[in-house]
Amino acid sequence: MMNQNRVITKFVHPTVLKRIAAGSKQTLSVIVYSHGNCDHIRECIVKAGGKIKYELPVIHAIAAEIPAESIDQVAAHHMVQYINDDAKVFKCMDMASLAANAGLVHDAGYTGKGIGIAILDTGVYPHNDLVKPTNRIVAFKDFINNRTHPYDDDGHGTHVAGIAAGNGYSNERYKGIAPEANIIGVKVLDEKGSGTTSDIVAGIQWVIDNKDKYNIRVINMSFGSPADASYRDDPLARAAEAAVKNGLTVVVSAGNSGPNPRTITTPGIAPSVITVGAVDDNRTSTYEDDFVANFSSRGPTPGGIMKPDVVAPGVDITSLSNTGPGAYVSHSGTSMAAPMVAGAAALLYEKESNLSPSAVKAKIMNTAVPITQSRNAGGSGIINVNKALGVEEISLPDTPHSKRPRPSFPRRRPRPGFTFDPSLLIMFLFLL
Secondary structure (H helix, E strand, C coil): CCCCCCCCHHHECHHHHHHHHCCCCCEEEEEEEECCCCHHHHHHHHHCCCEEEEEEHHHCEEEEEEEHHHHHHHHCCCCEEEEEECCEEEECCECCCCCCCCEECCCCCCCCCCCEEEEEECECCCCHHHHCCCCCEEEEEECCCCCCCCCECCCHHHHHHHHHHCCCCCCCCECCCCCCCEEEEEECCCCCCEEEHHHHHHHHHHHHHHCCCCCEEEEEECEEECCCCCCCCCHHHHHHHHHHHCCCEEEEECCCCCCCCCCCCECCCCCCCEEEEEEECCCCCCCCCCEECCCCCCCCCCCCCCCCCEEEECCCEEEECCCCCCCEEEEECHHHHHHHHHHHHHHHHHHCCCCCHHHHHHHHHHCCECCCCCHHHHCCCECCHHHHHCCCCCCCCCCCCCCCCCCCCCECCCCCCCCCCHHHHHHHHHHC
């Protein structure tokens, strides 16, 4: 073993160093970056008593279990660039009130037919709105339990998938953004909604390897882990960047650690992804009273990048439940906002198949409706699917009391109560 005074701190993540300094005798879960080919570091890891979990060429790294006392031995290898912690990642769902219903309405004129959306999450339950009349769960990969048929033992992934692509088979009111898009379920989170960085990077790698087979154009990741480094050093952010370079639009939730600044979670810190915060639409159909949800994470990132990029409704959103083939449930969080943008991206790809991920991101950001918040809270504003697609909004009769409806993204039903009808007043005055 090397001398304890060795200088390896610049090669090892601080969390890993803390565990070593605490005298841990355990095996540590780490991600080892290589300067190039991973063959040499693979041999080094095995010689140090480590066990290979995944090879991750997408980030030139290997995920492994290495005895704490052998970390220095691996770090000293000339081909090792850095040893990162294989950090825990958690779904971005805020436990707000579930009482309000949200009608998910698709009226943009496009359906996302044939476009694949990869949902990296807790799995996907074969809900009626995804499998009837045609099964649109076209592939399923399980990195947690290695099962081959679609399932969801938490429910989070199913809810997310419904927002992006539910077709309203059980209840038309809860149709998703791209109701004819295909779903590729990639289970990287367990039954409690948590997972490891290495499982997620392996999931991203699988999507890249299979994107042509299933026409995957969009990845949705409604989860995050605290970001304590630049995206260049963060394995989740690096993998997300690699996916974008491979032609995929990557949509990520901003996190639920607001309202404090610098709370954007990874992989949302990656500059090329579309990072989505949550807005509360205040149960109305106009923008005037919308505001960024208190829980929605704010930028900038540790590297000083302004995030989120856009916001979307994320409070009391009704979507698919994993409790039954026709069941629904309401949840809140940036987890719910991200798949609205993922669905919008699928519609854009349906309309213009040759778009690049950067062009999709630009269209979504440039057509967003600014709100009265700082850019590090609300980004470019609230997504406007109609405008992004170049679809004209439906006009209401031209009366002083009419308002143009909110463009086509999910909105919830108004609260019950008395609605003023100006024609009644006119009739009353006429009778007088």
